[in-house]
Amino acid sequence: MTAEAGPPLPPLRCRPDWPFFAGLAVLSGVYVLFIVAMLAADLSFTSPRHLLRALASPEIRYAIKLSLISCSLTTLLSLWIAVPTGYLLSRHRFPGKRLMDAILDIPIVLPPLVIGLSLLILFQTPPGRALQQLVPVTYAIPSVILAQFAVACAFAVRTMLVTFDQISPRCEQVALTLGCNRSQAFWRVALPEARRGLLTAATLAWARALGEFGPILVFSGATRMRTEVLPTTVFLELSVGNIEAAVAVSLIMIAAALIVLTLARLFGLRAPLERVL
Amino acid sequence: MNKPWMLVTGSVAAMALLVWGLWWPARSRPAATTAGSEQKPLLMFCAAGLQAPVEAAAHDYEQAFGVRVQLQYGGSGALLSNLRVTHTGDLYLAADESYTRSARAMGLLAEIIPLARQRPVIAVARGNPKQIRTLADLQRPDVRVGMANPEAASIGRTVRERLQHAGQWDALARHITVFKPTVNDVANDVKLGTVDAGIVWDATAQQYPELELVTVPPFDAASETISIGILQRSPRAAAALRFARYLGARDRGLKRFQEFHYDPVAGDAWAEQPELVLYSGAMLRPGLEQTLQQFQEREGCRITTVYNGCGILVAQMRAGQRPDAYFSCDTSFMNSVADLYQPPVDVVDNRLMIIVQKHNPKNLHALSDLTRPGIRLGLPDHEKSAMGNVIWKMLVQLKLYDALRPNLAVESPTGDFLINQIRTGSLDAIIACHSNWTGVRDHLDAVPIEHPLARLTQPYAVGRETRYPHLMARLEDAITSAASRARFESQGFGWRFQPASPP
Numbered sequence: 033m034t035a036e037a038g039p040p041l042p043p044l045r046c047r048p049d050w051p052f053f054a055g056l057a058v059l060s061g062v063y064v065l066f067i068v069a070m071l072a073a074d075l076s077f078t079s080p081r082h083l084l085r086a087l088a089s090p091e092i093r094y095a096i097k098l099s100l101i102s103c104s105l106t107t108l109l110s111l112w113i114a115v116p117t118g119y120l121l122s123r124h125r126f127p128g129k130r131l132m133d134a135i136l137d138i139p140i141v142l143p144p145l146v147i148g149l150s151l152l153i154l155f156q157t158p159p160g161r162a163l164q165q166l167v168p169v170t171y172a173i174p175s176v177i178l179a180q181f182a183v184a185c186a187f188a189v190r191t192m193l194v195t196f197d198q199i200s201p202r203c204e205q206v207a208l209t210l211g212c213n214r215s216q217a218f219w220r221v222a223l224p225e226a227r228r229g230l231l232t233a234a235t236l237a238w239a240r241a242l243g244e245f246g247p248i249l250v251f252s253g254a255t256r257m258r259t260e261v262l263p264t265t266v267f268l269e270l271s272v273g274n275i276e277a278a279v280a281v282s283l284i285m286i287a288a289a290l291i292v293l294t295l296a297r298l299f300g301l302r303a304p305l306e307r308v309l
Numbered sequence: 310m311n312k313p314w315m316l317v318t319g320s321v322a323a324m325a326l327l328v329w330g331l332w333w334p335a336r337s338r339p340a341a342t343t344a345g346s347e348q349k350p351l352l353m354f355c356a357a358g359l360q361a362p363v364e365a366a367a368h369d370y371e372q373a374f375g376v377r378v379q380l381q382y383g384g385s386g387a388l389l390s391n392l393r394v395t396h397t398g399d400l401y402l403a404a405d406e407s408y409t410r411s412a413r414a415m416g417l418l419a420e421i422i423p424l425a426r427q428r429p430v431i432a433v434a435r436g437n438p439k440q441i442r443t444l445a446d447l448q449r450p451d452v453r454v455g456m457a458n459p460e461a462a463s464i465g466r467t468v469r470e471r472l473q474h475a476g477q478w479d480a481l482a483r484h485i486t487v488f489k490p491t492v493n494d495v496a497n498d499v500k501l502g503t504v505d506a507g508i509v510w511d512a513t514a515q516q517y518p519e520l521e522l523v524t525v526p527p528f529d530a531a532s533e534t535i536s537i538g539i540l541q542r543s544p545r546a547a548a549a550l551r552f553a554r555y556l557g558a559r560d561r562g563l564k565r566f567q568e569f570h571y572d573p574v575a576g577d578a579w580a581e582q583p584e585l586v587l588y589s590g591a592m593l594r595p596g597l598e599q600t601l602q603q604f605q606e607r608e609g610c611r612i613t614t615v616y617n618g619c620g621i622l623v624a625q626m627r628a629g630q631r632p633d634a635y636f637s638c639d640t641s642f643m644n645s646v647a648d649l650y651q652p653p654v655d656v657v658d659n660r661l662m663i664i665v666q667k668h669n670p671k672n673l674h675a676l677s678d679l680t681r682p683g684i685r686l687g688l689p690d691h692e693k694s695a696m697g698n699v700i701w702k703m704l705v706q707l708k709l710y711d712a713l714r715p716n717l718a719v720e721s722p723t724g725d726f727l728i729n730q731i732r733t734g735s736l737d738a739i740i741a742c743h744s745n746w747t748g749v750r751d752h753l754d755a756v757p758i759e760h761p762l763a764r765l766t767q768p769y770a771v772g773r774e775t776r777y778p779h780l781m782a783r784l785e786d787a788i789t790s791a792a793s794r795a796r797f798e799s800q801g802f803g804w805r806f807q808p809a810s811p812p
C-alpha cells in the first residue's frame with residue numbers, strides 16, 4: 033500500500049551491446065554468405081573464356097540489349113500505372129476498393145506460366161486479334177514488354193500503396209488550405225515525399241522484369257534474335273546441356289542488374305526529385 | 310513550364326527513346342542484308358533439345374536460298390499447347406513421335422517428314438564410376454537415378470510402357486531419386502553429379518562430352534522417330550514444306566543431324582525442284598490429274614506422268630525404265646513388276662461395261678449378245694492393256710472368246726481409243742471401264758457386266774529405287790485423301806483404299 037514496503041529497484045544496469053550486434057551480424061551474414069556462396073559456385077562452373085564467348089555472340093548481345101531496354105520500358109510503364117493506383121487506393125474510399133485491391137494481387141499470386149497462357153489466350157480473342165492486325169503482339173517484341181509489365185506492375189503498385197500509406201496526408205491538407213487544388217497538392221507535395229518509394233518501386237519493377245521468364249516463354253516464345261531475353265538464353269543453353277554458357281549468361285545478368293540498380297540508387301537518393309527536374 | 314509537366318513529358322520522352330531503341334535495328338536490318346529476298350521468314354516451333362542440328366541446318370538454308378527460318382524453342386508439349394491457342398507458325402518439330410501424333414490427331418498437321426531415330430539409354434558420368442551395366446544396377450542402393458517424368462516427357466512415357474510390359478517398372482520406379490520435366494534436365498543432373506545415372510535418349514547423351522552411355526536390351530525396342538510436321542494453317546505451306554524437305558534430305562539437313570550424333574532416317578535426296586516420273590494407267594487420268602496438279606504446287610516438285618496402257622508401261626519397265634511410282638490399271642500388272650516396287654496399296658476400282666450407242670439400237674444386254682452376227686465390236690488389246698487382259702480372261706472363262714472373234718473389229722491399247730471409235734459410229738459396242746464411259750454418258754449408253762472378273766483394282770506403289778521415297782509416300786497420301794476420293798468417284802471409280810490401322 034505504501035511505497036516503502038517493497039525493496040528498492042536495482043539500478044538499471046547497462047548490459048553490453050555486443051550480443052545484439054553479434055546476433056544482427058550473424059543472422060544477416062548468413063544470408064549474405066548464402067548468396068555469395070551461390071555466386072562462387074556459379075563462378076566455379078564457368079570460365080572467362082565462356083564469359084567472353086557469351087559476350088561475343090550476337091544472339092546474347094541482342095538478348096542483353098532487349099532485356100535492358102524492355103525492362104526499362106516496363107519500369108516506366110509500371111510507374112505510370114502504379115503511382116496513380118497507389119495514390120487512389122491510399123487516399124480515397126470508394127465502392128469496390130477492396131475488390132480492386134484483391135484484383136491487384138492476382139498477378140503476384142498467379143504462377144508465371146498461367147500469366148503467359150492467359151496473355152496468349154487474351155490476344156486470340158476477337159478484340160485481341162483485331163489489335164494484332166494493327167500491331168503484332170504475340171511472339172513479337174511487344175509481347176515481351178507486356179509479359180514483364182503484367183507482373184512487374186503489380187509489385188510497383190504494392191510498393192506505391194505502402195509508400196503513400198506511410199506518408200501522412202497532413203502536408204497535403206496544409207497545401208490545400210494554402211490554396212493548392214488536389215492535383216497541385218499531389219504533384220508538389222505527395223509525389224516529392226514519395227520519392228524513395230518511387231525509386232524502390234522502380235528498382236523492384238525493373239529487377240522483376242529482368243528475371244521474368246515463365247510468361248515470356250509462353251507468350252513471346254524463345255525465338256533467337258527476336259524475343260530472346262537473358263532468361264530465355266539461360267533456358268536455351270540449359271536445354272542443350274551447355275551449363276557453362278548458361279552460367280556465364282546468368283553472371284552477365286547479375287552484373288547488369290547490379291550496375292543498373294546501384295546507379296539508380298546512388299543517383300536517386302542523392303538528388304532530390306525537385307533537383308532532378 | 311512547371312515541374313509536374315516536365316516529369317510527365319520527361320518520362321514519356323524516355324519511353325519513346327526506348328521504343329525507338331528497340332525498333333530501329335529491326336527496321337534497318339532487312340535493308341542492310343539481302344535486298345532481293347523479300348520473303349517473310351518461316352516460323353518454326355522447335356523442341357528445345359533439338360536446337361543444335363536444326364539451327365545449323367536453318368543457317369545453311371538461309372545461306373543457300375535467302376529464306377530465314379525463325380526458330381521458336383520450348384518443350385514439345387508446351388509448344389503444342391501454344392499451337393492450339395495461336396494461329397501462327399508454319400512448322401512444328403517435336404522431340405518425339407508422340408507429340409507429332411497428338412498434333413496430327415488434333416488436326417494441326419498436314420505433311421509429316423521423318424528425320425531421325427532415337428532410343429532410350431542410361432547416361433552415366435564418363436568412366437562409369439559406379440559401374441552401371443544393366444537395368445538391375447539402377448536399383449542398387451548406392452545409385453541415384455534420374456528420369457524424365459512419364460506424364461510430361463515422352464521418354465518417360467516410353468520407358469514406363471516398355472518396362473511395365475516387362476513387369477520391371479514398379480521395382481525401378483521405387484528407386485528413381487528424381488523425376489524431371491524434360492530429358493535435358495535429366496542429362497544436366499548427370500553432368501552436375503546430382504544423380505549417378507539418368508535415363509535419356511541416346512542422341513541427348515551423345516551431345517554431352519562428360520557423359521557415357523550404357524545401352525540396355527529392354528530399351529532397344531523402344532526407339533522412336535523424330536518427325537517434322539507442316540502446320541495445317543500455315544499461310545506459306547509450300548515454302549514451309551520446302552524447308553522441311555531440306556531438313557529431311559539425306560544429303561542436306563540429315564547430315565547436320567548426323568553431325569550432332571542423331572541416327573538419321575534414310576531420307577530423300579535434296580533437289581530444289583524434284584523431278585518425278587509417275588507411270589499411270591491411262592484410265593486413271595481423269596481422276597488423278599487435279600490431285601497431281603495440286604501436289605506439284607504444294608510440294609514444289611515436277612511430275613512427269615506417263616499415261617499409257619499398262620502392258621506398254623510394264624514393257625518399258627522391263628526394258629529398264631524406273632519410274633518413281635506406278636499407279637497400275639490392275640493388280641495383275643502390278644504383280645508382274647512387284648520386284649521393282651514397295652508393297653502396293655489398292656486405291657480405286659473400276660467396273661467393266663458394255664458400252665453401246667445411245668438408246669442401245671442393237672439391243673445388246675449381255676456378253677452373249679455380242680456374238681450376234683454383224684455386230685462391230687472393239688476391245689482393249691489383251692496384251693498391251695490391263696483391261697484387255699482381264700476381259701480376255703473373262704471371255705475365255707465364259708467360253709465366249711472364240712465366238713466373239715469374228716465380230717472383233719479393232720483392238721486398242723487404251724479404253725479412250727475405243728470410246729473415240731464408237732463415237733464416230735464405226736463400232737456398235739465396246740467393252741471398257743465405267744470411268745471410260747463417265748465422260749461421254751450423254752452420247753453413249755452402258756450395260757454393266759455381272760461377273761466376278763468384271764472389276765479391275767488399281768493399286769499404287771512407290772519404286773524401290775526412287776531417290777524420293779518419302780515424297781512419293783506423300784503422293785500416296787494425296788492420292789488416297791478424301792479430296793482425291795471425291796474426284797475418282799465423280800469419274801465413276803469405286804473407292805478401295807483402306808487406311809492402315811494405327812499401331
